[in-house]
Amino acid sequence: MDSSPPFNLRPAATLVIFRQSSAHNPPELLMVERSQAMRFAAGATVFPGGKVDPQDMELAQSLKEADPIDAAARIAAIRETLEETGLGLGFTRKLNMDEAAAARAILQSGGAMGEVLSRLDLALDLAALTPFARWLRQSVGGFDTRFYLANIGTGAVDLAVDATENSRLFWASAQESLNGAAQGRLKIILPTMLNLHRLAQFADFAQARANAEAHPVAPISALRAMREGEECLTIPEGLGYPITALPLSAALRG
Template identity: 50%
Template sequence: MSQPENSARPDRIPAATVIVFRSAGPGKPPELLMVTRSRNMAFAGGAAVFPGGRVDPADYDLAASLASALPVEEAAHRVAAIRETLEETGLAIGISGRVDAAIARAARALLLEHGTLGPVLAAMDWQIDLDAVLPFARWFPKNERLPRLFDTRFYLADLGTGAVDITVDETENTRLYWIAAHDALAAAERGELSVIFPTRRNLERLAQFPDFAAAAQDCARFPVRTIVPRIAEEHGQRWLCIPEDAGYPVTREPLGDVLRG
């Protein structure tokens, strides 16, 4: 099965990103899994982002083979989110079946060997659980300054509590870490993290939630819509803006600050 025509357009690269929650303990805000991209990467080099990447043709093939009521396009994005998380971090999310640290390591090695998720599912006797990744947002920044235009769907996944093994994929990323949303924003303000406009807005939204359940409720309140940032000029200053009614507490930033970030 080939990739859908609307997703293969040269100006729109389909991508999927996962925001993985982990409980930090009673009374503490949840931690999120983030990676720092290699400075050699063409898109967002050196930036702190969530695990993810483009949707591959094999993701559409696997999605079409699943007994799911989801449209193939949406199912393929969720498959890509699950695959990219395993590949980039060693974390197995969206999986039904036996998973422990050793099994996850073996699955990741198999994924890196084959490049597709299907053989991994068969070898590990896993079933994919598309409902374990919750649609959160969709961003399509149409900025001609960007080397590539990614149409990215963001998902949420919950690890709950417990120890997990994560290991950075050093081909694309240089650092892998758990951090609370407000701590990531504070680090960006101090210049310790480089955060691009969509990531900053999503961190601000995520910082509102005391736990994963609250984030899930927010998803129900604000169904996913494609956010296309736009430039507006007011009183001689240019701003990069997003819709006011999409669930984000901050909906604009001076364009000069965005470009510096």
Template identity: 50%
Template structure:
């Protein structure tokens, strides 16, 4: 298995072409006092990648995300800064939730901003229209996954805390068909029952997230495990072929039989 490299380093020169992407695990406090709840969405069955699967909000990094990242975070590595912007934009598009703003955003204004994005505006244009400023640094880099095959998604995972989480979220009715809040353990139980379907990276991250009683626990885990690019790979074992990731990166379970692992 290849030695993982830091997330801010480029892909190996001999690696296949990949698609930069970003996703964000949005935390909120459980009103009943239980473990943190996470925002999850079910992708439309018609989607080519992970159709019907339950995932965290996110999507590919667009050129306009890079432009805005250079404007807002000129001193940060562009790949990471642009991924933060993409995660913020995709969450607004997919859930109607605008993260990491310095000012309070009303439900009405969030809906208007979302409509602008879906109508073709860039996030930078939306911010300028409303006079909003972003604090993208409040999205903490948590993980980085990239299968080594052509046109795979090279995805950076972030975490963000909403606190009390008294927000409205609504599906976009095109790319996703359902939005819900659940703890990581609840989501895993739903997957075990067959109520939802999760792809290999989502399942491994839910298993990791299920260990955290608070958002601060997640931050401590990040500090203990520097983010590197994880390349899932195949490994032959006595009981057949497995999909595996390296050990020592914070994941309590690092493999699953290929026969049961959904990859996209």
């Protein structure tokens, strides 16, 4: 059966970033609150990410990766995270504070990731990102978004909101973000909601990565269906999600 999207969806990528403040506490995830001025998901709490640019694809092709489309998405996830948060992940060495700031300035002034690599003598470590999920927003102007996992371990990191596309950055466990949505403090759209439910199962990054590697990363498009007399949004079984149907009334919380 042909599983290709019926719309010409724009490629995008998102990075789910873990840190472990204590072995006794659940891992925290870096969350971004989108600006109210954004056309898509205004005011929503999401993971860092954005569109795959043509320059990301050009760089991926120059690296001669086996799957240049996946490589371009990984590059976009790294680039967008750096632009939005100031956090440099996915490089072969750790960036110091000045390097991260310089790289971010290059990107925010219109430079591409290739320029960052050459000017700061950096190389990408695309294998540091673990494929986690792929969600399709089936609409005109919709997105084909690949989600990846990454880990910064323990300790504090320097972050700064970009104050254009986003209005706030914060660390929270998956369950804390779900609680915030249930209490109306956070606005969370369906893919983020179900990803958080999946991520809330894990006590550390290693468990999350093992779960991701044990399940296929198949394209997910939510479909409407009736469940016990209530209209729900549903996703396929067998992709690692503990919840595969959510009442339509709960699909956007906060």
